[in-house]
Structures are given as structure tokens and as C-alpha cells.
Amino acid sequence: MEPIPSTILTGFLGAGKTTLLNRILHEEHGLRIAVIENEFGEENIDNEILVRDSGEQIVEMNNGCICCTVRGDLIVALNSLAQKRAAGEISFDRVVIETTGLANPGPVAQTFFVDEEVGASYMLDAVVTVVDARHAMEQLDQHEEAQRQVGFADKILLSKTDLVDAAAVDALKARLHRINPRAPISTSDFGRAPISDVLDLRGFNLNDKLELDPDFLRAEDGHDHEHVHDEHCGHDHGHVHDASCAHDHHHSHHSDDIAAFVFRNERPFDPERLDQFLGSMVQVFGPQMLRYKGVLSMVGAERKVVFQGVHQIMGSDLGAKWGEGETRGSKMVFIGKNLPKEVFIRGLEQCLV
Numbered sequence: 001m002e003p004i005p006s007t008i009l010t011g012f013l014g015a016g017k018t019t020l021l022n023r024i025l026h027e028e029h030g031l032r033i034a035v036i037e038n039e040f041g042e043e044n045i046d047n048e049i050l051v052r053d054s055g056e057q058i059v060e061m062n063n064g065c066i067c068c069t070v071r072g073d074l075i076v077a078l079n080s081l082a083q084k085r086a087a088g089e090i091s092f093d094r095v096v097i098e099t100t101g102l103a104n105p106g107p108v109a110q111t112f113f114v115d116e117e118v119g120a121s122y123m124l125d126a127v128v129t130v131v132d133a134r135h136a137m138e139q140l141d142q143h144e145e146a147q148r149q150v151g152f153a154d155k156i157l158l159s160k161t162d163l164v165d166a167a168a169v170d171a172l173k174a175r176l177h178r179i180n181p182r183a184p185i186s187t188s189d190f191g192r193a194p195i196s197d198v199l200d201l202r203g204f205n206l207n208d209k210l211e212l213d214p215d216f217l218r219a220e221d222g223h224d225h226e227h228v229h230d231e232h233c234g235h236d237h238g239h240v241h242d243a244s245c246a247h248d249h250h251h252s253h254h255s256d257d258i259a260a261f262v263f264r265n266e267r268p269f270d271p272e273r274l275d276q277f278l279g280s281m282v283q284v285f286g287p288q289m290l291r292y293k294g295v296l297s298m299v300g301a302e303r304k305v306v307f308q309g310v311h312q313i314m315g316s317d318l319g320a321k322w323g324e325g326e327t328r329g330s331k332m333v334f335i336g337k338n339l340p341k342e343v344f345i346r347g348l349e350q351c352l353v
């Protein structure tokens with residue numbers, strides 16, 4: 001049987017996850033979605049909001065979606081859903097797991113790789129993070145979990161953009177982009193986001209498209225974001241724009257613990273050396289390595305190698321053939337907490353032929 005595509009929906013407290021799910025659960029889209037509320041033992045308020053007065057653990061919605069509450073182990077819940085599905089007791093095509101606002105999505109994502117039964121029945125499609133445009137700046141300043149949720153994202157949805165002005169949205173987008181240059185950002189206005197922005201993103205699939213904004217790469221090459229902000233804002237604090245300017249100003253100087261860096265080189269890698277190096281890096285820095293992904297050129301290989309990982313768990317696969325006339329080379333992006341960029345870059349250079 002084909003593995004069931006699964007989406008992890010995360011976002012800080014009150015970001016708008018339930019609002020988004022509620023819309024998905026009530027919309028006619030022809031998809032049969034099982035929603036898992038991953039509350040880990042807490043009293044589940046969300047489930048009551050979603051399905052209203054029903055005491056059932058699994059509730060079928062009239063558009064075919066299923067809502068299910070997990071008060072314990074996510075692995076047990078996923079396996080039990082898969083068994084019921086295989087037995088023909090319930091029917092659904094995909095799963096959305098809503099994590100609690102304070103959750104670190106890492107362990108939830110790892111469930112798909114570490115548990116064999118879950119791995120056989122499900123395929124992690126993407127981590128989708130809802131970011132509250134009104135409160136995110138403060139949340140990112142104060143809560144590492146908020147940064148982590150952004151760092152893990154394969155897709156970011158901005159909620160509550162109706163409550164802030166365009167300049168604040170731009171400043172937030174720039175910051176989110178610095179934390180996670182991989183994740184495309186779009187908006188979810190009271191949960192109104194196209195379903196294609198939430199499901200079937202294939203963010204976790206190994207493919208050889210490593211989307212990176214060229215501006216980000218340029219910035220990495222030496223441009224200083226902070227200065228761009230300064231010039232833009234000026235230092236005139238008595239100005240009318242002061243409120244939002246001072247805000248940007250303050251945040252542009254804030255360095256998030258969770259950040260990304262990129263490695264690029266046109267020389268091919270020696271696979272053995274690279275394997276050894278990455279193996280030892282995940283041993284040491286795995287807990288800080290939220291997400292990494294790359295398209296690599298290996299010496300003597302006709303095909304691209306695509307690799308990615310979450311913390312200590314790494315995987316790689318053969319990608320497409322290098323095109324004729326295509327410039328061969330590798331690019332990798334690492335998103336993590338306080339990662340020693342220089343150590344990674346110098347180490348990776350040592351693995352080149």
C-alpha cells in the first residue's frame with residue numbers, strides 16, 4: 001500500500017492553527033483528511049472547538065474528514081489509525097497532525113523516521129508553520145520554540161496580517177527568511193489559505209530541487225542585512241514612522257539563535273570523506289541541527305546526490321542525471337541552533353576532491 005502523506009501543522013500559541021484546520025475540516029475539497037490533535041495528555045480544548053460537542057475520539061465530518069484526538073503517544077495513534085484504515089473501518093487519504101503551540105516539531109517529525117511501523121504506513125509530506133504576523137517578533141525574541149518551529153518549516157503561513165501594516169509584514173518576512181531561507185512564505189487570512197499551500201507540498205521528499213532565494217545567497221556572500229535596515233530606517237527616532245521603524249531597528253539587531261547558512265562549491269565531493277565528516281558532525285551537533293538539505297556533486301558520478309536530514313537522522317538518494325552543459329556543483333543549506341558555520345564550511349571544503 002502507498003504510504004499515507006502526512007503534514008505536521010505547527011506554530012506558536014494562538015498563531016491560528018485551529019482556525020486553519022477548522023476551515024479545512026469544513027470545506028468541500030474532496031479530500032479525506034484525518035486530523036490528529038497532538039495534545040500529549042493535556043485537556044483538549046481544540047478538539048472541542050473543531051468538532052464541537054462530541055465525546056467520540058474519532059469523529060467523521062460531513063465533508064469526509066476525520067478528526068481524532070490523541071491524548072498520549074502519537075506513534076500509537078498513527079499505528080492504530082493505519083490499522084483501522086487497512087481493516088476498512090475508516091477511510092482517509094492523508095493525515096494532518098496539529099501540534100500544541102509550545103511543541104518542538106522535531107520529535108514529531110522524527111516519529112516518521114524512527115518508528116518502523118509508522119515509517120511503513122506514512123510518509124512525511126511537510127512541516128507547515130503558522131506564524132502570527134501580529135505577535136511573531138516578540139515570540140521569536142522570547143521563545144526558542146517559536147524559532148524552532150520556523151526553522152523546521154517547509155512552508156510558512158502568515159496569519160493575522162490584517163492586524164499589521166505592510167512594513168511590519170515585510171520586516172517579519174525578512175526575519176523569517178533569515179531564520180529559514182528554504183521555506184516559501186504565504187498568507188492565511190483567518191485560515192483562508194489555498195489547500196495546495198498546506199497539503200501535498202512534498203517538502204520532505206528527496207528531490208533535487210533545492211529552492212533558495214538568490215537574494216539570500218547574495219546576502220550570504222557578504223551583504224549585511226542589518227545595514228540595509230539601518231539606512232532604510234534612518235536614525236530619526238522623532239519621525240512619524242517611529243513606531244514601526246524603532247521596531248524594525250530593534251529587531252534587525254537581534255540575532256536569532258536559530259539561523260541558516262549555505263555551502264556552495266563547484267568542485268565534486270569525495271563520498272567517503274563527506275560521509276565521515278557529516279557522520280561526525282551529526283554526532284556532535286545533531287541536537288542543534290534542525291533541518292538540512294542539499295544537492296551534491298560526487299566525484300565521477302553521473303547523477304546528482306540528494307541528501308537531507310533532521311537532527312541525527314540523515315538520508316540520501318540518487319537524483320537526476322547532470323544535464324549536458326549544466327554546471328556541476330553542490331549546494332547545501334543547514335538550519336540550526338548556534339551551529340558553528342565556519343567549522344561546517346571548512347570541514348566540507350576538506351571533503352572536496
Ligand SMILES: Nc1nc2c(ncn2[C@@H]2O[C@H](COP(=O)(O)OP(=O)(O)OP(=O)(O)O)[C@@H](O)[C@H]2O)c(=O)[nH]1
Nearest residue numbers: 012013014015016017018019101159160188189190
Ligand atoms: N485578526 C485575525 N485573527 C485571527 C486570524 N487567524 C486566527 N485568528 C484568531 O486568533 C485566535 C487564535 O487562533 P487559533 O486558531 O485558536 O490559534 P491556535 O494556533 O490553534 O492556538 P493554540 O492551539 O492555542 O496554540 C483566534 O481568536 C482566531 O480567531 C487572522 O488571520 N486574523
